[in-house]
Amino acid sequence: MNVEKIYVKKVSESVVEQIEKLIEDGTFQSGEKLPSVREMCDMFGVGRSAIRDAIITLKGKGTVDVRQGEGTYIRTFESVTLFNHPLISPESSDVRDLYQVRKMLEPKIAELAATNRSDRHVRELKEIISQEALGDWEHDYNFHMTIAKASGNQIIIQLMQFISATTKKHMNDFHHFIQRDHLKVKKINEQHKDIFHAIRANHAEEAKNKMTEHLEYVERILQTNLWSLSESK
Template identity: 35%
Template sequence: MTFEQVESRKISEIVRERIEHMIQQGDLQPGEKLDSVAKLAEQFQVSRSAVREALSAMRAVGLVTIKQGEGTFVNQYDFSQMFDPVKAERIISKKEMLELFEIRKIMEVGAAELAAEKRTSDHLTMLKSALDDMKRASPKDNIGEAADVAFHLAIANAAGNQIMIDMMDQLSDTLRKTMFESRRIWLFSEEQTLERLYQEHFNLYEAIKAGEADEARNAMLEHLSNVEAALVKA
Protein backbone atom coordinates (compact mmCIF):
# COMPACT_ATOMS: atom_id res chain seq x y z
CA MET A 1 0.00 0.00 0.00
CA THR A 2 1.08 3.58 -0.51
CA PHE A 3 0.82 6.57 1.76
CA GLU A 4 1.30 10.28 1.26
CA GLN A 5 3.68 12.03 3.61
CA VAL A 6 1.94 13.38 6.71
CA GLU A 7 2.55 16.77 8.23
CA SER A 8 3.74 17.18 11.79
CA ARG A 9 0.68 18.03 13.88
CA LYS A 10 -0.16 15.39 16.43
CA ILE A 11 1.74 12.78 14.45
CA SER A 12 0.29 9.60 15.94
CA GLU A 13 -3.25 10.96 15.55
CA ILE A 14 -2.66 11.80 11.90
CA VAL A 15 -1.27 8.34 11.21
CA ARG A 16 -4.25 6.79 12.95
CA GLU A 17 -6.71 8.97 10.99
CA ARG A 18 -5.14 8.04 7.66
CA ILE A 19 -5.21 4.31 8.36
CA GLU A 20 -8.77 4.51 9.71
CA HIS A 21 -9.81 6.36 6.55
CA MET A 22 -8.32 3.61 4.40
CA ILE A 23 -10.27 1.01 6.39
CA GLN A 24 -13.50 3.01 6.07
CA GLN A 25 -12.97 3.43 2.32
CA GLY A 26 -12.29 -0.27 1.86
CA ASP A 27 -8.67 0.21 0.78
CA LEU A 28 -7.76 -2.04 3.69
CA GLN A 29 -9.98 -5.07 4.12
CA PRO A 30 -10.85 -7.08 7.27
CA GLY A 31 -8.19 -9.69 7.84
CA GLU A 32 -5.58 -7.80 5.81
CA LYS A 33 -2.14 -7.46 7.36
CA LEU A 34 -0.67 -3.98 7.68
CA ASP A 35 2.91 -3.24 6.77
CA SER A 36 5.50 -3.51 9.53
CA VAL A 37 6.00 -0.63 11.98
CA ALA A 38 9.35 0.11 10.35
CA LYS A 39 7.85 0.24 6.86
CA LEU A 40 4.88 2.34 7.96
CA ALA A 41 7.25 4.77 9.67
CA GLU A 42 9.29 5.03 6.49
CA GLN A 43 6.22 5.51 4.29
CA PHE A 44 4.73 8.16 6.55
CA GLN A 45 8.18 9.63 7.28
CA VAL A 46 7.50 9.64 11.01
CA SER A 47 9.07 7.92 14.00
CA ARG A 48 8.36 4.28 14.80
CA SER A 49 7.02 5.30 18.21
CA ALA A 50 4.38 7.48 16.51
CA VAL A 51 3.26 4.49 14.43
CA ARG A 52 3.17 2.26 17.52
CA GLU A 53 1.03 4.84 19.34
CA ALA A 54 -1.39 5.00 16.42
CA LEU A 55 -1.69 1.22 16.21
CA SER A 56 -2.10 0.93 19.98
CA ALA A 57 -4.97 3.45 19.92
CA MET A 58 -6.61 1.58 17.04
CA ARG A 59 -6.25 -1.71 18.89
CA ALA A 60 -7.85 -0.12 21.98
CA VAL A 61 -11.08 0.55 20.08
CA GLY A 62 -11.06 -2.80 18.27
CA LEU A 63 -10.00 -1.62 14.82
CA VAL A 64 -6.98 -3.88 14.58
CA THR A 65 -5.51 -6.93 16.26
CA ILE A 66 -1.79 -7.00 17.01
CA LYS A 67 -0.37 -10.51 17.07
CA GLN A 68 3.10 -10.74 18.54
CA GLY A 69 5.54 -12.13 16.00
CA GLU A 70 2.96 -12.03 13.20
CA GLY A 71 1.94 -8.43 12.67
CA THR A 72 -1.09 -6.14 12.77
CA PHE A 73 -4.36 -7.21 11.15
CA VAL A 74 -7.49 -5.23 10.26
CA ASN A 75 -10.65 -6.27 12.12
CA GLN A 76 -14.24 -6.27 10.92
CA TYR A 77 -15.53 -3.04 12.45
CA ASP A 78 -18.71 -0.96 12.46
CA PHE A 79 -17.51 2.64 12.55
CA SER A 80 -20.92 3.82 13.75
CA GLN A 81 -20.02 2.31 17.14
CA MET A 82 -16.98 4.52 17.53
CA PHE A 83 -19.04 7.56 18.53
CA ASP A 84 -22.10 5.81 19.92
CA PRO A 85 -21.47 5.11 23.61
CA VAL A 86 -24.85 3.46 24.17
CA LYS A 87 -24.38 0.54 21.77
CA ALA A 88 -25.50 -2.62 23.54
CA GLU A 89 -22.39 -4.54 22.55
CA ARG A 90 -20.28 -2.17 24.61
CA ILE A 91 -22.15 -2.97 27.81
CA ILE A 92 -20.69 -5.55 30.16
CA SER A 93 -22.22 -6.87 33.37
CA LYS A 94 -21.16 -5.62 36.78
CA LYS A 95 -20.19 -9.14 37.83
CA GLU A 96 -17.88 -9.48 34.81
CA MET A 97 -16.32 -6.09 35.50
CA LEU A 98 -15.57 -6.96 39.11
CA GLU A 99 -14.11 -10.32 38.10
CA LEU A 100 -11.89 -8.57 35.59
CA PHE A 101 -10.68 -6.17 38.28
CA GLU A 102 -9.57 -9.15 40.35
CA ILE A 103 -7.42 -10.29 37.42
CA ARG A 104 -6.20 -6.77 36.68
CA LYS A 105 -4.98 -6.27 40.26
CA ILE A 106 -2.99 -9.49 39.99
CA MET A 107 -1.45 -8.61 36.62
CA GLU A 108 -1.22 -4.84 36.38
CA VAL A 109 0.13 -4.04 39.83
CA GLY A 110 3.16 -6.16 39.01
CA ALA A 111 3.30 -4.75 35.49
CA ALA A 112 3.54 -1.21 36.84
CA GLU A 113 6.43 -2.21 39.09
CA LEU A 114 8.29 -3.84 36.18
CA ALA A 115 7.54 -0.88 33.92
CA ALA A 116 9.24 1.47 36.37
CA GLU A 117 12.33 -0.74 36.23
CA LYS A 118 12.42 -1.45 32.48
CA ARG A 119 10.72 1.46 30.67
CA THR A 120 12.49 3.11 27.75
CA SER A 121 12.06 6.57 26.28
CA ASP A 122 9.75 5.10 23.62
CA HIS A 123 7.56 3.56 26.32
CA LEU A 124 7.36 6.90 28.14
CA THR A 125 6.39 8.61 24.88
CA MET A 126 3.53 6.14 24.38
CA LEU A 127 2.36 6.59 27.98
CA LYS A 128 2.49 10.39 27.73
CA SER A 129 0.56 10.37 24.44
CA ALA A 130 -2.23 8.28 25.97
CA LEU A 131 -2.19 10.50 29.05
CA ASP A 132 -2.55 13.64 26.88
CA ASP A 133 -5.50 12.05 25.07
CA MET A 134 -7.05 11.25 28.46
CA LYS A 135 -6.66 14.89 29.49
CA ARG A 136 -8.89 15.90 26.59
CA ALA A 137 -11.72 13.57 27.67
CA SER A 138 -15.13 15.17 28.19
CA PRO A 139 -18.34 13.95 29.87
CA LYS A 140 -20.30 15.29 26.87
CA ASP A 141 -18.27 13.62 24.14
CA ASN A 142 -15.29 11.26 24.33
CA ILE A 143 -15.00 10.03 27.90
CA GLY A 144 -11.50 8.70 27.30
CA GLU A 145 -11.86 4.92 27.41
CA ALA A 146 -9.71 4.37 24.29
CA ALA A 147 -6.87 6.43 25.76
CA ASP A 148 -7.31 4.59 29.06
CA VAL A 149 -6.88 1.22 27.35
CA ALA A 150 -3.89 2.50 25.39
CA PHE A 151 -2.27 3.72 28.62
CA HIS A 152 -2.63 0.38 30.39
CA LEU A 153 -1.46 -1.59 27.34
CA ALA A 154 1.57 0.70 27.14
CA ILE A 155 2.42 -0.16 30.75
CA ALA A 156 2.27 -3.86 29.87
CA ASN A 157 4.64 -3.23 26.96
CA ALA A 158 6.97 -1.24 29.21
CA ALA A 159 7.08 -4.16 31.65
CA GLY A 160 8.95 -6.10 28.97
CA ASN A 161 7.31 -9.46 29.68
CA GLN A 162 6.04 -11.02 26.46
CA ILE A 163 3.58 -13.39 28.15
CA MET A 164 2.02 -10.45 30.01
CA ILE A 165 1.86 -8.43 26.79
CA ASP A 166 0.08 -11.30 25.02
CA MET A 167 -2.39 -11.69 27.89
CA MET A 168 -3.18 -7.98 27.93
CA ASP A 169 -3.62 -8.03 24.15
CA GLN A 170 -6.15 -10.83 24.51
CA LEU A 171 -8.00 -8.82 27.15
CA SER A 172 -7.94 -5.55 25.19
CA ASP A 173 -11.49 -5.79 23.82
CA THR A 174 -12.91 -6.64 27.25
CA LEU A 175 -10.82 -3.84 28.76
CA ARG A 176 -12.29 -1.39 26.27
CA LYS A 177 -15.83 -2.35 27.30
CA THR A 178 -15.14 -2.30 31.04
CA MET A 179 -13.29 1.01 30.88
CA PHE A 180 -16.21 2.61 29.06
CA GLU A 181 -18.61 1.34 31.72
CA SER A 182 -16.34 2.18 34.66
CA ARG A 183 -15.75 5.71 33.34
CA ARG A 184 -19.48 6.18 32.74
CA ILE A 185 -20.21 5.07 36.32
CA TRP A 186 -17.34 7.22 37.61
CA LEU A 187 -18.87 10.28 35.95
CA PHE A 188 -22.24 9.68 37.61
CA SER A 189 -20.67 9.37 41.06
CA GLU A 190 -20.90 12.61 43.00
CA GLU A 191 -17.48 12.12 44.56
CA GLN A 192 -15.57 11.28 41.40
CA THR A 193 -14.58 13.36 38.37
CA LEU A 194 -12.64 12.85 35.15
CA GLU A 195 -9.98 15.15 36.57
CA ARG A 196 -9.38 12.85 39.54
CA LEU A 197 -9.28 9.84 37.22
CA TYR A 198 -6.72 11.65 35.06
CA GLN A 199 -4.67 12.55 38.15
CA GLU A 200 -4.44 8.91 39.21
CA HIS A 201 -3.06 7.99 35.80
CA PHE A 202 -0.70 10.97 35.92
CA ASN A 203 0.66 9.86 39.31
CA LEU A 204 1.23 6.40 37.88
CA TYR A 205 3.03 7.84 34.86
CA GLU A 206 5.27 9.99 37.07
CA ALA A 207 6.25 7.01 39.22
CA ILE A 208 7.13 4.93 36.15
CA LYS A 209 9.03 7.84 34.59
CA ALA A 210 11.02 8.33 37.81
CA GLY A 211 11.84 4.63 38.00
CA GLU A 212 10.18 4.32 41.40
CA ALA A 213 8.99 0.70 41.34
CA ASP A 214 7.30 0.70 44.76
CA GLU A 215 5.49 3.96 44.05
CA ALA A 216 4.34 2.69 40.66
CA ARG A 217 3.05 -0.51 42.24
CA ASN A 218 1.16 1.41 44.93
CA ALA A 219 -0.21 3.93 42.43
CA MET A 220 -1.61 1.17 40.23
CA LEU A 221 -3.16 -0.66 43.17
CA GLU A 222 -4.72 2.55 44.48
CA HIS A 223 -6.10 3.42 41.03
CA LEU A 224 -7.64 0.01 40.38
CA SER A 225 -9.03 -0.19 43.90
CA ASN A 226 -10.66 3.25 43.60
CA VAL A 227 -12.35 2.41 40.30
CA GLU A 228 -13.43 -0.97 41.64
CA ALA A 229 -14.93 0.71 44.73
CA ALA A 230 -16.92 3.08 42.47
CA LEU A 231 -18.29 0.08 40.60
CA VAL A 232 -19.32 -1.66 43.83
CA LYS A 233 -21.26 1.43 44.96
CA ALA A 234 -23.03 1.83 41.59
Protein backbone atom coordinates (compact mmCIF):
# COMPACT_ATOMS: atom_id res chain seq x y z
CA MET A 1 0.00 0.00 0.00
CA ASN A 2 1.14 3.53 -0.78
CA VAL A 3 0.36 5.37 2.42
CA GLU A 4 1.73 8.83 3.09
CA LYS A 5 2.72 9.73 6.60
CA ILE A 6 0.60 12.37 8.25
CA TYR A 7 2.61 15.54 8.61
CA VAL A 8 2.01 17.50 11.81
CA LYS A 9 2.85 21.15 11.26
CA LYS A 10 5.04 22.74 13.89
CA VAL A 11 3.57 25.70 15.76
CA SER A 12 6.43 27.93 14.59
CA GLU A 13 5.62 27.10 10.94
CA SER A 14 2.07 28.31 11.47
CA VAL A 15 3.44 31.52 12.99
CA VAL A 16 5.70 32.00 9.94
CA GLU A 17 2.71 31.60 7.63
CA GLN A 18 0.67 34.09 9.66
CA ILE A 19 3.42 36.72 9.66
CA GLU A 20 4.01 36.28 5.93
CA LYS A 21 0.28 36.73 5.31
CA LEU A 22 0.28 39.94 7.37
CA ILE A 23 3.19 41.23 5.29
CA GLU A 24 1.47 40.31 2.03
CA ASP A 25 -1.79 42.07 2.91
CA GLY A 26 0.07 45.18 4.04
CA THR A 27 -0.68 44.93 7.76
CA PHE A 28 3.09 44.79 8.35
CA GLN A 29 4.97 47.16 6.02
CA SER A 30 8.50 46.94 4.63
CA GLY A 31 10.96 48.52 7.06
CA GLU A 32 8.51 48.29 9.94
CA LYS A 33 9.48 46.83 13.30
CA LEU A 34 7.62 43.67 14.27
CA PRO A 35 5.87 43.54 17.65
CA SER A 36 7.97 42.24 20.54
CA VAL A 37 8.22 38.52 21.26
CA ARG A 38 5.85 38.89 24.19
CA GLU A 39 3.34 40.83 22.08
CA MET A 40 3.45 38.20 19.35
CA CYS A 41 2.98 35.45 21.95
CA ASP A 42 -0.27 37.15 22.93
CA MET A 43 -1.18 37.90 19.32
CA PHE A 44 -0.82 34.31 18.09
CA GLY A 45 -1.54 32.50 21.35
CA VAL A 46 1.75 30.58 21.34
CA GLY A 47 4.86 30.28 23.49
CA ARG A 48 8.13 32.20 23.23
CA SER A 49 10.02 29.32 21.65
CA ALA A 50 7.57 29.19 18.73
CA ILE A 51 8.00 32.91 18.10
CA ARG A 52 11.79 32.70 18.30
CA ASP A 53 11.87 29.71 15.92
CA ALA A 54 9.58 31.57 13.51
CA ILE A 55 11.86 34.62 13.55
CA ILE A 56 14.88 32.42 12.84
CA THR A 57 13.04 30.90 9.87
CA LEU A 58 11.98 34.31 8.54
CA LYS A 59 15.52 35.62 8.92
CA GLY A 60 16.84 32.63 6.97
CA LYS A 61 14.34 33.36 4.19
CA GLY A 62 15.51 36.97 4.05
CA THR A 63 12.13 38.30 5.16
CA VAL A 64 13.31 40.03 8.34
CA ASP A 65 16.43 41.55 9.88
CA VAL A 66 17.17 40.92 13.54
CA ARG A 67 18.97 43.92 15.05
CA GLN A 68 20.68 43.32 18.36
CA GLY A 69 19.12 45.44 21.09
CA GLU A 70 16.56 46.96 18.69
CA GLY A 71 14.22 44.22 17.57
CA THR A 72 13.10 42.50 14.38
CA TYR A 73 12.38 44.52 11.23
CA ILE A 74 10.72 43.55 7.97
CA ARG A 75 13.32 43.85 5.26
CA THR A 76 12.84 46.65 2.76
CA PHE A 77 12.69 45.35 -0.77
CA GLU A 78 15.38 46.68 -3.10
CA SER A 79 14.20 46.40 -6.68
CA VAL A 80 17.73 46.38 -8.11
CA THR A 81 18.48 43.11 -6.31
CA LEU A 82 15.56 41.42 -8.03
CA PHE A 83 16.35 42.71 -11.51
CA ASN A 84 20.12 42.67 -11.85
CA HIS A 85 20.29 41.80 -15.53
CA PRO A 86 22.33 44.46 -17.35
CA LEU A 87 19.58 44.98 -19.93
CA ILE A 88 17.02 45.83 -17.25
CA SER A 89 17.91 48.58 -14.84
CA PRO A 90 16.36 51.70 -13.33
CA GLU A 91 18.42 53.70 -15.85
CA SER A 92 16.81 52.01 -18.83
CA SER A 93 15.35 54.49 -21.32
CA ASP A 94 13.27 51.96 -23.19
CA VAL A 95 9.88 53.15 -22.00
CA ARG A 96 8.09 51.27 -24.76
CA ASP A 97 9.16 47.88 -23.45
CA LEU A 98 8.36 48.83 -19.87
CA TYR A 99 4.95 50.10 -20.90
CA GLN A 100 4.20 46.79 -22.57
CA VAL A 101 4.95 45.13 -19.24
CA ARG A 102 2.62 47.52 -17.42
CA LYS A 103 -0.20 46.64 -19.79
CA MET A 104 0.38 42.95 -19.20
CA LEU A 105 0.56 43.23 -15.42
CA GLU A 106 -1.63 46.03 -14.13
CA PRO A 107 -5.07 45.00 -15.44
CA LYS A 108 -4.64 41.64 -13.68
CA ILE A 109 -3.34 43.41 -10.58
CA ALA A 110 -6.48 45.58 -10.52
CA GLU A 111 -8.59 42.43 -10.89
CA LEU A 112 -6.84 40.85 -7.89
CA ALA A 113 -7.14 44.07 -5.90
CA ALA A 114 -10.91 44.10 -6.42
CA THR A 115 -11.04 40.59 -4.96
CA ASN A 116 -8.49 40.90 -2.15
CA ARG A 117 -8.56 44.55 -1.11
CA SER A 118 -9.11 45.47 2.53
CA ASP A 119 -11.09 48.40 3.91
CA ARG A 120 -7.76 50.09 4.66
CA HIS A 121 -6.74 49.90 1.00
CA VAL A 122 -10.07 51.41 0.01
CA ARG A 123 -9.51 54.30 2.43
CA GLU A 124 -6.00 54.87 1.10
CA LEU A 125 -7.16 54.88 -2.53
CA LYS A 126 -10.03 57.24 -1.68
CA GLU A 127 -7.59 59.61 0.03
CA ILE A 128 -5.28 59.59 -3.01
CA ILE A 129 -8.20 60.23 -5.36
CA SER A 130 -9.42 63.15 -3.24
CA GLN A 131 -5.99 64.78 -3.28
CA GLU A 132 -5.09 64.27 -6.93
CA ALA A 133 -3.62 67.55 -8.11
CA LEU A 134 -3.25 68.63 -11.72
CA GLY A 135 -0.65 66.38 -13.25
CA ASP A 136 0.84 65.29 -9.90
CA TRP A 137 3.00 62.27 -10.73
CA GLU A 138 3.40 61.30 -7.05
CA HIS A 139 -0.34 60.76 -6.68
CA ASP A 140 -0.25 58.66 -9.86
CA TYR A 141 2.60 56.59 -8.42
CA ASN A 142 0.86 56.14 -5.05
CA PHE A 143 -2.41 55.21 -6.74
CA HIS A 144 -0.90 52.38 -8.76
CA MET A 145 1.31 51.15 -5.90
CA THR A 146 -1.65 51.03 -3.50
CA ILE A 147 -3.56 48.89 -6.01
CA ALA A 148 -0.56 46.56 -6.16
CA LYS A 149 -0.55 46.31 -2.35
CA ALA A 150 -4.29 45.63 -2.38
CA SER A 151 -3.67 42.60 -4.61
CA GLY A 152 -2.23 40.82 -1.56
CA ASN A 153 0.66 39.36 -3.57
CA GLN A 154 4.15 40.30 -2.39
CA ILE A 155 5.84 39.41 -5.68
CA ILE A 156 3.45 41.68 -7.54
CA ILE A 157 4.29 44.51 -5.16
CA GLN A 158 7.99 43.95 -5.81
CA LEU A 159 7.48 43.90 -9.57
CA MET A 160 5.54 47.16 -9.41
CA GLN A 161 8.23 48.73 -7.24
CA PHE A 162 10.79 47.87 -9.89
CA ILE A 163 8.68 49.17 -12.75
CA SER A 164 7.88 52.38 -10.88
CA ALA A 165 11.52 52.92 -9.91
CA THR A 166 12.50 52.50 -13.54
CA THR A 167 9.92 54.91 -14.92
CA LYS A 168 9.67 57.59 -12.21
CA LYS A 169 11.51 60.17 -14.30
CA HIS A 170 9.32 59.43 -17.30
CA MET A 171 6.20 59.66 -15.12
CA ASN A 172 7.41 63.04 -13.90
CA ASP A 173 8.07 64.23 -17.48
CA PHE A 174 4.67 62.95 -18.55
CA HIS A 175 2.81 64.83 -15.83
CA HIS A 176 4.71 68.03 -16.51
CA PHE A 177 3.63 67.64 -20.12
CA ILE A 178 -0.09 67.04 -19.50
CA GLN A 179 -0.33 69.97 -17.07
CA ARG A 180 -0.75 72.05 -20.22
CA ASP A 181 -3.88 70.10 -21.14
CA HIS A 182 -6.51 70.19 -18.41
CA LEU A 183 -8.84 67.93 -20.39
CA LYS A 184 -6.26 65.14 -20.39
CA VAL A 185 -5.63 65.62 -16.67
CA LYS A 186 -9.38 65.49 -16.01
CA LYS A 187 -9.72 62.35 -18.14
CA ILE A 188 -6.92 60.55 -16.28
CA ASN A 189 -8.38 61.51 -12.89
CA GLU A 190 -11.78 60.21 -14.00
CA GLN A 191 -10.20 56.94 -15.11
CA HIS A 192 -8.55 56.60 -11.70
CA LYS A 193 -11.94 57.11 -10.07
CA ASP A 194 -13.52 54.46 -12.30
CA ILE A 195 -10.80 51.97 -11.33
CA PHE A 196 -11.21 52.86 -7.66
CA HIS A 197 -15.01 52.43 -7.75
CA ALA A 198 -14.67 49.00 -9.36
CA ILE A 199 -12.11 47.88 -6.76
CA ARG A 200 -14.21 49.22 -3.90
CA ALA A 201 -17.28 47.38 -5.23
CA ASN A 202 -15.30 44.11 -5.63
CA HIS A 203 -16.04 44.12 -9.38
CA ALA A 204 -12.93 42.29 -10.56
CA GLU A 205 -13.66 42.14 -14.29
CA GLU A 206 -14.65 45.80 -14.41
CA ALA A 207 -11.49 46.81 -12.51
CA LYS A 208 -9.38 44.90 -15.03
CA ASN A 209 -11.14 46.50 -18.01
CA LYS A 210 -10.96 50.01 -16.56
CA MET A 211 -7.24 49.62 -15.90
CA THR A 212 -6.71 48.43 -19.48
CA GLU A 213 -8.59 51.47 -20.82
CA HIS A 214 -6.53 53.79 -18.61
CA LEU A 215 -3.15 52.38 -19.64
CA GLU A 216 -4.05 52.36 -23.33
CA TYR A 217 -5.16 55.99 -23.09
CA VAL A 218 -1.92 57.09 -21.42
CA GLU A 219 0.10 55.07 -23.93
CA ARG A 220 -1.60 56.87 -26.81
CA ILE A 221 -0.60 60.21 -25.29
CA LEU A 222 2.97 59.01 -24.94
CA GLN A 223 3.07 57.68 -28.49
CA THR A 224 1.78 60.88 -30.07
CA ASN A 225 3.69 63.35 -27.90
CA LEU A 226 6.50 62.44 -25.52
CA TRP A 227 8.11 59.62 -27.51
CA SER A 228 8.03 61.56 -30.79
CA LEU A 229 9.48 64.60 -29.04
CA SER A 230 12.32 62.61 -27.48
CA GLU A 231 13.18 60.99 -30.82
CA SER A 232 13.34 64.34 -32.59
CA LYS A 233 16.00 65.65 -30.19
